[in-house]
Every structure is written in C-alpha cells, then in structure tokens.
Amino acid sequence: MLVHSRAARWAVRILFLLLFLPLFxxxxxxxxxxxxxxxxxxxxxxxxxxxxxxxxxxxxALTALTTSLITAVTASLLALAAGTWAALAASGAGxxxxxxxDALFMLPVAVPSVVVGLAVLVAFSKPPLLxxxxxxxxxVAHTVLVTAFAYQSVAAALARLDPAYEQAAAGLxxxxxxxxxxxxxxxxxxxxxxxAGLCFALSMGELSATMMLYPPDWLPxxxxxxxxxxxxxxxxxxxxxxxxxGTTLLVLxxxxxxxxxxxxx
Amino acid sequence: xAEVLKSPAPARSAGGRSLxxxxxxxxxxxxxxxxxxxxxxxxxxxxxxxxxxxxxxxxYTELFASEVFHEALTTTVWIALAATAGCLLLGFLLALVxxxxxxxxxxxxxxxIDVFLSFPSFLITLALLFLYGNxxxxxxxxxxxxxxxxxxxxxxxxxWGVVLAEITYFTPFVMRPxxxxxxxxxxxxxxxxxxxxxxPLRIVRRxxxxxxxxxxxxxxxxxxxxxxxxxxxxLFTGAKGVTTLPMLxxxxxxxxxxxxSACAVAVVNICLSVGLYGLYRVVSRxxxx
Numbered sequence: 001m002l003v004h005s006r007a008a009r010w011a012v013r014i015l016f017l018l019l020f021l022p023l024f025x026x027x028x029x030x031x032x033x034x035x036x037x038x039x040x041x042x043x044x045x046x047x048x049x050x051x052x053x054x055x056x057x058x059x060x061a062l063t064a065l066t067t068s069l070i071t072a073v074t075a076s077l078l079a080l081a082a083g084t085w086a087a088l089a090a091s092g093a094g095x096x097x098x099x100x101x102d103a104l105f106m107l108p109v110a111v112p113s114v115v116v117g118l119a120v121l122v123a124f125s126k127p128p129l130l131x132x133x134x135x136x137x138x139x140v141a142h143t144v145l146v147t148a149f150a151y152q153s154v155a156a157a158l159a160r161l162d163p164a165y166e167q168a169a170a171g172l173x174x175x176x177x178x179x180x181x182x183x184x185x186x187x188x189x190x191x192x193x194x195x196a197g198l199c200f201a202l203s204m205g206e207l208s209a210t211m212m213l214y215p216p217d218w219l220p221x222x223x224x225x226x227x228x229x230x231x232x233x234x235x236x237x238x239x240x241x242x243x244x245x246g247t248t249l250l251v252l253x254x255x256x257x258x259x260x261x262x263x264x265x
Numbered sequence: 266x267a268e269v270l271k272s273p274a275p276a277r278s279a280g281g282r283s284l285x286x287x288x289x290x291x292x293x294x295x296x297x298x299x300x301x302x303x304x305x306x307x308x309x310x311x312x313x314x315x316x317x318x319x320x321x322x323x324x325y326t327e328l329f330a331s332e333v334f335h336e337a338l339t340t341t342v343w344i345a346l347a348a349t350a351g352c353l354l355l356g357f358l359l360a361l362v363x364x365x366x367x368x369x370x371x372x373x374x375x376x377x378i379d380v381f382l383s384f385p386s387f388l389i390t391l392a393l394l395f396l397y398g399n400x401x402x403x404x405x406x407x408x409x410x411x412x413x414x415x416x417x418x419x420x421x422x423x424x425w426g427v428v429l430a431e432i433t434y435f436t437p438f439v440m441r442p443x444x445x446x447x448x449x450x451x452x453x454x455x456x457x458x459x460x461x462x463x464x465p466l467r468i469v470r471r472x473x474x475x476x477x478x479x480x481x482x483x484x485x486x487x488x489x490x491x492x493x494x495x496x497x498x499x500l501f502t503g504a505k506g507v508t509t510l511p512m513l514x515x516x517x518x519x520x521x522x523x524x525x526s527a528c529a530v531a532v533v534n535i536c537l538s539v540g541l542y543g544l545y546r547v548v549s550r551x552x553x554x
Contacts, residue, residue: 002365002455002465009366016362019355020374023433024381027392030402034395041400043409086293093290103546104294108301110542112494114511115308115531116301118518122311122528123304144301198383205385208496211515222385222497229501234394241388248383 028245035238052239061240064224065247068204071135071220075142076150076199080192082143083150088180091158105151108144117141117212135218141209146199153198157191190259197255204248305535312528324529333508334530341509344424345492348431352488353481355432356439361469363440364447365455375444378437386434387497393430397421424507430498435491439484446480447473479551486545493538510534 003009034040035056038047055061083105090101108116120141124131131137165187169179185192207222214223221244228237315323328334363371397403397418404416420426450473458468496511508516510530518527 002361002459002468004459012362012366013368016359016366016368020359023355023436024377026396027389027433028381028384030392030395031388040395041405043402043405045395082293082296086290086297089290089293093287097287097290101290101294104297104302106542106546107539110490110539111305112496112511112514112531112534112538114494114496114514115305115535118514118527118531119304119308120300121518122307122524140300147297201383205383207385207387207500208494208511211496211500212519222387225391226387226500229391229394230503234391237391238395241391245384245388249380252380252383 031238031241031245034235035242038235040235052236053243055236056239056243060219061224061243064219064221064240065243067135067218068220068222068244069247071139071142071218072200072203074139075146075203076196078139078143079147079150079199080196083147083152083195084154084188084192086147087151087154087158088184090155102155106148108148113145113206113208114212116144117209120144120209121213132213133215135215137213137215138210138218138220141213142203142206145206145209146202149198149202150195153191153195154188157188161187193255193259197252197259200251200255201248204244204251308528308531311524312532315525316523324525328526328529328533334513337508337510337513337530338533340424340507341493341511344427344431344507344509345489347428348435348492349485349489351428351432352436352439353485356436356443356484357477357481359436360440360443360447361473364444364450365473378440382437385497386430386495387501389430389434390426390498390501393421393426393433397426422502422506426502427499427507427509430502431492431495434498435488438488438491439481442480442484443477446477450476479548483545483549486541486548490538490541490545493534493541510537 003012033045035052036048036050037045038049038051040046057065086101086105090098093101111119120137121132123129124137124140131140161184166179166183169183170176174182204220205222206220207226210220210223211226214220219227221240225237225240225244228234228240312324313320313322315321362368363374368374395401398421399415399419401418403418407413407416407418420429454472455468458472459465463471494511495509496515499507499509499512500515511534514527514530514534517523517530
C-alpha cells in the first residue's frame, strides 16, 4: 500500500472526499434540492414545494417524457439490432474487413453530435426520404449516434467469447443459424442487455443532435429542460431533469436485474 | 490456435461459408451508408454550394475571413485543452486514491461513477447555475459571511464556467481506464519499493506513472475529442461570449438558416475531431485498451 501511517491515510481519504463530494455528488444533490424549492437566493434553497413535480408529470412535460421514452426505446432497439448484426458479421469476416467495419461503425463517435444532427437534417429534408418534421427524423439521428456504442460493446464481448462452445456445437453437426441462435446469442445475452442499457441512457440524455432537428410536436425531455431554463424557470427545469435522471436510473436498474438473471441461466 | 481447430471442419461448411459471410456484412453497412455516410457526404457537398448556386469554395473563403470563426476555433481548442489537462490531473489523483489507499465504500464510489456517466452533460451546467450563479450557494455564503452586496463568483458565463463543467463531467472518463490499468499493476512492486525506502511520491513517479501513461494517453485523447464536440454544456451556459465550433454550427444552421456556412464549419469540425479520434484509436491500440 502506498500510504502506511494511519494519520496520513485518513488525511488522504478526507482530501479525496473534499474533492469528490463537491465536484461530483453536490451537483446532482443541488438539482434535486432545487426541484423541491420555490426560490434559491442565499446558501440554502427556500420555500419547499412539490408544485414543480405536479407540473412535471402533467401536460407538456408528461408528453416530453413519453416522447423521450418512445424515442430512446426505439432507437436503442434499432441500434442494438444493427450493432449486433454488424459485430457478428465482422467477427466472421477477415481481418481487413473487420478493421474497416470497426472504423466505419465507430465513426459516429468521432463526428460531433451537432454535425450528425445537421447531416441527418440536410439529407432527409428532401425526397426521396422526406422525414423532416416527423418524429422519425429524431429517432434516425439517435439511432445513428448510439449504434456505435452497441457495436463496440457487442464486438468486445464477441472477442472474449470462448470459441469452444460454438465449435463443439458445429462439430456435433449444428447448422450456423442454429449455432447462432442457440449458442452464441444466449452467451452474448448479458452484453446485449448491457449495451441496450447504455444506448437507452445515451438516447434519453441526447441534446446536441436533437436541437438541430426536433419537430415542434416531438420534444424530448432534454429539449424541454433547455427551453425551461432558457426561459428562466430553473426550478421547473430541475424537476424535469430529476424526472429524466429517475427514469434513466429505473430503466438501467431493470436492465441490470435482467442481466444478472441472464448470467445465471 | 483457432485456425488449427477450425481446419478439420467439414469441407461443405468451409466452402459454403465464405460467400454468405461476405453478404451478411452488407445490410448493416448499407444502413450505415444511407443514414450516416451519405448524409455526411451531403454536408460536404452543401459546404461547396453557396446559396447563389454553382460549385465554389466561397463558403470557406468567407468563413476563414470571418472574425467569428477564428474566435470560435481558438475558444474551442483552448477550452478543450484546458479541460483535458484538468481532467487528467484530477482523474489521476482520484484514481490513485481509489486504487491504492483503501477507502471505506470504494465500491460505492465506482458505482456512483457509472451512474454519473449515464446522465447527460448539461445537468452539470444546470447545477453550477445554482452553485455559482449570481444568487447561488457560493455567492450566498460570501455575502452572508462578509456582508457585501454581491459575491465574487461571476465566471459561469465566461469560458472558465465551461471548463469547470467539462472537467466535472469528463473526469470519470479518464478515471475508468486508469482504474483498469491500476488493477493490473502488481502491488508487490509497490511493497518492494516501499520496503527499500522509497516514499509515496517517489513510488508514484517511478512505478505508477510509467505504468499509467498508456491509459492516461488513451483517456486524455478521448476526453479531448469529447470536449471539442461538446454542445450541451455550452448551450446551457447560455453565454454570448462563449462560441465554440459546434455552437457555431447550431447558430448558423438553426438561428440564421445559413446552411452552406454551417456545413463549412461542420466540415472543419469533423476534420479536427476525426483526426484526433484516429490518433486516439492508434494510442489506445498501443496501450492495449
């Protein structure tokens, strides 16, 4: 161990907490505190109220929540399908094809999200695929952005997969489709659910590309939070932000429970 | 080894697999082409097509001559560099403590980091508004302690506010690869060095830092790319004085409806971040991450 004396060890721990708590924990606590108060001028917020939450789960804000949920679920399922397919195809292909696929599918991570939004907006504002003004343009942009992460996690999981199982199955005469469906996909299930959770969380919080192309009748939660804080209603914005964080956490928790069940199978 | 095991497979499947396996690659690549590569190509094409029609480099010459673009470029780069330096320093220190000074609740800390990473970046700016805003916590503490009318903290709408928010949000991205690298470090080395009389600082400098360099380089270049591309934090800061390249793309396209200029800025931004990202891939492959 690096620090031997008891006193020094405690000093380091206290210093760690003095850095860690204000930088990372305090911001999240502050948002929760703000969402529950009616004014904040001074050290502590004042005027405890639940009014922001009643506003946050009604009318426009509720629509934003369902909009976000529909967008995130659709985008992550599509991304998971495309990413898994590409990763499986890459693992069966030669070395050079695999490197090319790696580069192609990781490109959306390197390109700024705002530019992805601009590109999708420019491409689908004219025939043959006129999506501008419909919810699907938001879903397309989100899918493009999160597919890279689905591809990355599934490809990493495939690389760790023990080839002995599929070789045994193939050696016993199973056809490739059967091996894929009964051996490889079940073995991949934990990573697939983890990738789905990651994609969902990313899509729930996506703001950059969405700001470029959201139609007026399809406002996800982050856009709603921005328009609230831009108007100066920071407290309503905080309540919507807490709803966003809570929903994301709940879904991630559900996904991780699914994952532990899948690993025990 | 895999090749050796594969070779006794029946000739039928070996011969029949090569062609379909190529075809299997096609559908996802076609989808990527339609929804991402083609749109990206259209952006490049649009950037060479000014509103008056025809093909020319006019959007670029106009852009490179404009004051706003130069300012946005320098602001983007220096904010990203400052934030990355901050993330590396802070991330290294925090990861060092988590890995080598046993902490009660160390597992809770790493769970918290995972949760933290699943939240969007703009929440940090929202929180900083309450912490360091005009009537926020920090200024409230100051005014109640000194009796002054206003507090001294007024940096949120300057680039420093963006730097602080980016350091807060992106530090965990440096900590994760570092913690992975530290977990592979043989602690016997540390014990030997310390029993031979090396102090903690010397151990960090001579043993831990060389071991952590690849992870630091990989994490640092990833964070640099993400800082260059960050939009939510800058948008929520709402400062007129802080214009970064992504912000410029947004304001040209959405607020001014000047698509050729927006596309030209986008192309510059793509070159910058894709170039850096390529560097990150090379570095992280060398680092074995």
